[in-house]
């Protein structure tokens with residue numbers, strides 16, 4: 001079976017060589033060889049799952065290594081990452097408050 005060419009979901013630059021599960025997260029994405037070798041994963045998945053854990057400091061070492069390897073590979077600062085996680089946690093709390101208010105009606 002011939003599989004159509006896909007871009008890497010991590011960097012969006014190289015061609016993907018296949019689809020694989022992101023470690024720790026029930027999501028599959030297309031990886032290129034450079035991102036696979038670098039242990040790099042989709043940025044938005046790292047932000048969303050780190051926020052779901054209430055922050056980087058609550059994540060285990062394996063996850064933290066994935067974050068560092070990805071930021072390094074994609075040339076994104078740790079400061080930007082923690083800020084994006086903070087925003088995501090805030091959004092999540094707003095959604096929770098809205099849900100609680102609707103339950104109260």
Ligand SMILES: [Zn+2]
Nearest residue numbers: 008011032035
């Ligand atoms: Zn890539």
